[in-house]
Amino acid sequence: MDDSKIFLPESEIPQAWYNINPDLPAPLQPPLNPATGEPLGPEDLAPIFPMALIEQEMSMEPWIDIPDDVMDVYKLWRPSPLHRAYRLEEHLDTPARIYYKNESVSPPGSHKPNTAVAQAYYNREEGVRRIVTETGAGQWGSALSFGCCVFGIEAEVYMVRISYDQKPYRRLLMQVWGADCYPSPSDRTEAGRSILAEDPDSPGSLGIAISEAVEKAAQDDEAKYALGSVLNHVLLHQTIVGLEALKQFEIADDYPDIVVGNVGGGSNFAGVCFPFVREKLAGRRDTQIIATEPTACPTLTRGIYHYDFGDTAELTPLLKMYTLGHKFIPAPIHAGGLRYHGDAPQLCLLVSQGVIEARALHQTDVFEAAVMWSRTEGHVPAPETAHGVRAAIDEALKCKETGEEKCILIGYSGHGHFDLAAYDNYLTGHLVDYELPQEKIDEAVADLPDVQ
Amino acid sequence: MDDSKIFLPESEIPQAWYNINPDLPAPLQPPLNPATGEPLGPEDLAPIFPMALIEQEMSMEPWIDIPDDVMDVYKLWRPSPLHRAYRLEEHLDTPARIYYKNESVSPPGSHKPNTAVAQAYYNREEGVRRIVTETGAGQWGSALSFGCCVFGIEAEVYMVRISYDQKPYRRLLMQVWGADCYPSPSDRTEAGRSILAEDPDSPGSLGIAISEAVEKAAQDDEAKYALGSVLNHVLLHQTIVGLEALKQFEIADDYPDIVVGNVGGGSNFAGVCFPFVREKLAGRRDTQIIATEPTACPTLTRGIYHYDFGDTAELTPLLKMYTLGHKFIPAPIHAGGLRYHGDAPQLCLLVSQGVIEARALHQTDVFEAAVMWSRTEGHVPAPETAHGVRAAIDEALKCKETGEEKCILIGYSGHGHFDLAAYDNYLTGHLVDYELPQEKIDEAVADLPDVQ
Numbered sequence: 054m055d056d057s058k059i060f061l062p063e064s065e066i067p068q069a070w071y072n073i074n075p076d077l078p079a080p081l082q083p084p085l086n087p088a089t090g091e092p093l094g095p096e097d098l099a100p101i102f103p104m105a106l107i108e109q110e111m112s113m114e115p116w117i118d119i120p121d122d123v124m125d126v127y128k129l130w131r132p133s134p135l136h137r138a139y140r141l142e143e144h145l146d147t148p149a150r151i152y153y154k155n156e157s158v159s160p161p162g163s164h165k166p167n168t169a170v171a172q173a174y175y176n177r178e179e180g181v182r183r184i185v186t187e188t189g190a191g192q193w194g195s196a197l198s199f200g201c202c203v204f205g206i207e208a209e210v211y212m213v214r215i216s217y218d219q220k221p222y223r224r225l226l227m228q229v230w231g232a233d234c235y236p237s238p239s240d241r242t243e244a245g246r247s248i249l250a251e252d253p254d255s256p257g258s259l260g261i262a263i264s265e266a267v268e269k270a271a272q273d274d275e276a277k278y279a280l281g282s283v284l285n286h287v288l289l290h291q292t293i294v295g296l297e298a299l300k301q302f303e304i305a306d307d308y309p310d311i312v313v314g315n316v317g318g319g320s321n322f323a324g325v326c327f328p329f330v331r332e333k334l335a336g337r338r339d340t341q342i343i344a345t346e347p348t349a350c351p352t353l354t355r356g357i358y359h360y361d362f363g364d365t366a367e368l369t370p371l372l373k374m375y376t377l378g379h380k381f382i383p384a385p386i387h388a389g390g391l392r393y394h395g396d397a398p399q400l401c402l403l404v405s406q407g408v409i410e411a412r413a414l415h416q417t418d419v420f421e422a423a424v425m426w427s428r429t430e431g432h433v434p435a436p437e438t439a440h441g442v443r444a445a446i447d448e449a450l451k452c453k454e455t456g457e458e459k460c461i462l463i464g465y466s467g468h469g470h471f472d473l474a475a476y477d478n479y480l481t482g483h484l485v486d487y488e489l490p491q492e493k494i495d496e497a498v499a500d501l502p503d504v505q
Numbered sequence: 506m507d508d509s510k511i512f513l514p515e516s517e518i519p520q521a522w523y524n525i526n527p528d529l530p531a532p533l534q535p536p537l538n539p540a541t542g543e544p545l546g547p548e549d550l551a552p553i554f555p556m557a558l559i560e561q562e563m564s565m566e567p568w569i570d571i572p573d574d575v576m577d578v579y580k581l582w583r584p585s586p587l588h589r590a591y592r593l594e595e596h597l598d599t600p601a602r603i604y605y606k607n608e609s610v611s612p613p614g615s616h617k618p619n620t621a622v623a624q625a626y627y628n629r630e631e632g633v634r635r636i637v638t639e640t641g642a643g644q645w646g647s648a649l650s651f652g653c654c655v656f657g658i659e660a661e662v663y664m665v666r667i668s669y670d671q672k673p674y675r676r677l678l679m680q681v682w683g684a685d686c687y688p689s690p691s692d693r694t695e696a697g698r699s700i701l702a703e704d705p706d707s708p709g710s711l712g713i714a715i716s717e718a719v720e721k722a723a724q725d726d727e728a729k730y731a732l733g734s735v736l737n738h739v740l741l742h743q744t745i746v747g748l749e750a751l752k753q754f755e756i757a758d759d760y761p762d763i764v765v766g767n768v769g770g771g772s773n774f775a776g777v778c779f780p781f782v783r784e785k786l787a788g789r790r791d792t793q794i795i796a797t798e799p800t801a802c803p804t805l806t807r808g809i810y811h812y813d814f815g816d817t818a819e820l821t822p823l824l825k826m827y828t829l830g831h832k833f834i835p836a837p838i839h840a841g842g843l844r845y846h847g848d849a850p851q852l853c854l855l856v857s858q859g860v861i862e863a864r865a866l867h868q869t870d871v872f873e874a875a876v877m878w879s880r881t882e883g884h885v886p887a888p889e890t891a892h893g894v895r896a897a898i899d900e901a902l903k904c905k906e907t908g909e910e911k912c913i914l915i916g917y918s919g920h921g922h923f924d925l926a927a928y929d930n931y932l933t934g935h936l937v938d939y940e941l942p943q944e945k946i947d948e949a950v951a952d953l954p955d956v957q
Contacts, residue, residue, distance in 0.1 A: 057580045060512040128509045129592070129883045140581070140655070158610065160883030162922070202880050203592070225925035228932055229879050427681050428654050431581045431612030470614070470922040473677035480680055 057139050059301040061132035066124065067296040069116040070289045073327045073399055076115065076334050078406045081285075081398060084370040085360060090504055093370050101270050101278040105175040109286040117289060119171075126170045126203050130159045131293070135301035138463075140429040142449070149452035150307065151445055153465040154298045154325055157432065161226065163467030164321045165196030165281055168290035172279045173200035183207040183276040185269045187237065187262030190216045190389040191223025192467070193281030198232035208232035209276070211239065211265045214257035216389075222471045237262040244268050244366075260365030267368060282318025283363060283372070283397045291324025298462065299328050307460050311448055313343040314464030315440035316353060316411070317390040319397030325464030327399075330408060342409040343448075344400070345440040347391050347419075349487035350383040352376065353404050353411035355494055360504040361395055371502055374401040378497035384487040386416050387475035388436040394497075412444060415486040419443045420479035423469070435467040436475050509591050511753040513584035518576065519748040521568040522741045525779045525851055528567065528786050530858045533737075533850060536822040537812060542956055545822050552723050553730040557627040561738040569741060571623075578622045578655050582611045583745070587753035590915075592881040594901070601904035602759065603897055605917040606750045606777055609884065613678065615919030616773045617648030617733055620742035624731045625652035635659040635728040637721045639689065639714030642668050642841040643675025644919070645733030650684035660684035661728070663691065663717045666709035668841075674923045689714040696720050696818075712817030719820060734770025735815060735824070735849045743776025750914065751780050759912050763900055765795040766916030767892035768805060768863075769842040771849030777916030779851075782860060794861040795900075796852070797892040799843050799871075801939035802835040804828065805856050805863035807946055812956040813847055823954055826853040830949035836939040838868050839927035840888040846949075864896060867938040871895045872931035875921070887919040888927050 074081060083092035095107045102110075109117060119127075138151040156164035176184055184201055187210070188194025194210040201208035210232055217224055217236035227234045237257045238245035244264035248255050255261070270278035280287060295312075302308050312329050314322040322344050332338040346353055356375035363369035365379055374395040377383075381394040395401075403409045416436070423439035425446065426432075434442055441463045452459050469476065478484050526533060535544035547559045554562075561569060571579075590603040608616035628636055636653055639662070640646025646662040653660035662684055669676055669688035679686045689709045690697035696716035700707050707713070722730035732739060754760050764781050766774040774796050784790040798805055808827035815821035817831055826847040829835075833846040847853075855861045868888070875891035877898065878884075886894055893915045904911050921928065930936050 056515040058515065060514075062512075063508040063510065125591075126883075139577075160879075160885065199883060203883070221929075222922075222925050225929050226885065229876060229885055229925070229928050231880060424681060427612075428683060431578075431651060431655070433612065433678065433681055470674075473674050473681070476681050477673075477677050 071292040082373040103179040147449040149449040153463040157468035169196040169200035198227040198230040202230040211237040282320040288323040294324040295328035309462035319400040381497040523744040534825040555631040599901040601901040605915040609920035621648040621652035650679040650682040654682040663689035734772040740775040746776040747780035761914035771852040833949040
């Protein structure tokens with residue numbers, strides 16, 4: 054039996070991120086100013102992002118060097134291991150080979166710090182003293198807190214109040230890393246105060262939290278804003294995951310026939326798959342790339358490819374993406390990170406072009422897979438991560454039927470240590486599935502902005 | 506800069522555990538039957554342990570082969586990485602080199618599965634269908650659940666009721682791995698029922714939970730009992746940690762001048778330090794070995810070296826160890842794993858012989874170190890683990906004064922993902938220190954059994 058974990062030496066960490074922009078099979082339609090309908094220029098973004106990140110957002114350079122200071126921090130947990138899931142294979146009795154790229158080993162426990170650390174670095178380089186952001190259940194907020202902490206700048210996080218109250222663990226993690234975390238709506242912003250005036254007990258929403266964070270960042274000369282997914286520069290930073298995996302497959306003398314992962318905003322999945330998409334687009338390799346999402350929020354499988362706002366409050370630029378409409382409110386599934394109404398434009402373009410396929414999964418099926426995984430491979434995955442696990446199991450079971458010896462790579466985005474209440478729900482039979490009625494979608498996409 | 510993580514290939518995992526018994530500088534005094542005062546024979550232990558583990562408990566063989574099936578499971582996370590804590594060194598501005606052996610990467614998040622997996626294996630080999638055990642906050646219970654799960658046998662865990670109710674996360678982890686976890690006292694045993702008859706709202710204690718687990722195991726022909734620390738065979742299984750570290754230091758071309766770690770029952774610390782103690786006892790290397798413990802439960806630093814019961818209820822054999830008396834109830838510090846009144850006999854012997862030194866630490870100092878660690882090295886340590894971190898920082902600061910370039914190894918026993926409430930307590934200024942008055946100790950050791 055070959056080694057079940059393939060480690061890359063630190064000296065072999067890729068020295069540059071991969072920018073997919075120049076390789077895309079069709080031009081990426083630019084973000085638009087919602088007031089004018091005109092493409093955004095760097096100056097539109099300058100109040101809230103540092104210039105280096107704006108340049109990355111629009112860059113057509115295929116490789117962007119990873120700064121030494123970022124690399125030093127990456128080395129706290131990178132390269133992350135590529136594991137072979139021998140015990141799961143045996144349990145399934147499949148001829149498939151299942152690998153997973155394990156991003157759960159980072160300090161915040163997910164892929165998020167790959168970009169949080171980079172964003173904190175570029176902000177510090179431009180003299181920014183404080184980064185303001187929003188967070189739902191706290192995955193992104195904790196990663197950004199960590200990134201700011203290691204570069205000695207302040208993090209100010211607006212956390213959706215209901216999560217702030219009910220899910221204290223990731224908030225505590227932020228505080229361990231020295232961040233200031235406020236429940237949103239707060240009385241610290243105009244946006245927050247106006248909501249509180251109407252409803253002092255508002256549970257908050259990601260839309261409100263975004264409004265608060267953007268407002269604070271725009272008002273404060275020493276502060277900028279940061280986003281944890283969707284944008285090109287975020288996906289860029291995540292490509293370190295797939296680039297490492299490529300090298301690890303070379304060591305293992307193998308190559309994936311299938312790359313699978315979960316899509317919330319798209320940065321985790323883009324991170325693991327874009328380097329393999331590059332090989333596919335260049336005609337060097339043929340790999341099936343499968344994006345998974347919940348049936349309760351089926352953006353890629355049932356959304357419309359159209360310009361839409363990134364947020365409920367209609368504050369952000371318009372992005373061309375698969376969307377369920379920016380007013381769409383998904384059912385309260387346990388994979389909180391997969392409840393976004395849209396997806397990253399780069400990823401959406403590749404889906405629209407047929408390079409990437411998408412699949413929606415029911416959460417009971419996903420948790421069944423998560424428990425099977427925990428009982429064979431040991432490590433307990435995040436509910437988001439378990440979507441990729443489910444699809445990999447399904448593909449491996451197909452191989453069992455056909456006898457095909459396919460090689461499957463899972464983008465294993467994070468651990469489930471802070472999600473055990475969701476497992477409890479599943480194990481005690483309280484988990485329900487949501488199938489979204491078509492009229493709900495029709496309704497939600499009815500007021501998309503009038504831009505193609 | 507050299508690599509900050511030293512990985513061992515899986516093929517280099519040590520193939521045998523190290524048994525320190527034959528190398529001890531004085532004979533280890535045997536466990537005694539409390540009724541007769543006579544040394545225990547294998548037959549005394551046979552009702553509750555499988556024979557293979559009883560043999561290991563008493564073995565004088567220096568090396569005991571790790572079975573292939575155990576090795577296959579170890580490979581889910583082993584070899585664990587040896588990290589160089591460059592960022593902490595820089596923060597402290599110390600000439601010391603600080604390494605840590607990271608056992609937090611295991612599925613249950615600590616060193617505990619090193620023995621849980623082995624114990625589950627030997628039980629299965631002898632046809633045992635069910636292992637019964639007790640757990641306090643759930644660290645051991647979750648590890649044993651994982652071990653039983655991978656070998657397809659049942660785990661039945663009696664968890665101290667107050668933890669069962671207040672700290673659901675590790676209980677949920679047990680359930681994810683398929684274990685049955687009951688709050689103790691329960692109505693499933695004589696011991697439990699008699700406590701409940703007196704006090705239906707009893708919060709439970711580790712002593713009561715031990716009684717319940719032992720009773721269940723002794724009554725049930727298909728069940729055995731398992732212990733997560735203190736005993737020789739448990740320490741034996743943990744030596745994989747130090748044996749790997751020895752090989753990793755060879756790769757790093759370095760060697761520790763100091764090995765430091767935390768002691769609860771002693772298995773974590775023995776695991777990391779015994780292979781280095783072996784080198785020291787053989788005169789090949791001179792390493793300072795520092796055991797740390799809380800001032801609230803200063804077993805090694807202020808206890809008496811004497812035979813005592815392992816449990817409050819006086820059910821276990823008598824063990825020769827440093828003890829604060831088996832009726833001692835430590836203050837409710839956050840390092841719940843370090844609240845045991847005694848310590849492993851092998852470790853105690855080495856302390857009594859001056860081979861290992863011991864140090865007691867205040868919990869505020871420990872949490873200060875834990876936060877400094879989290880903000881430099883990223884990973885958030887368990888409160889138990891942070892004891893070793895504190896002592897390493899203290900030693901590194903001494904080096905800063907003297908200019909000595911010492912090499913320090915920390916036994917990093919686990920992560921703090923389930924202990925964030927304790928960090929909250931510290932960060933909000935609610936943590937208090939406990940200095941144990943001497944009369945409390947005098948009182949607690951007054952009724953030690955009359956055996957030298």
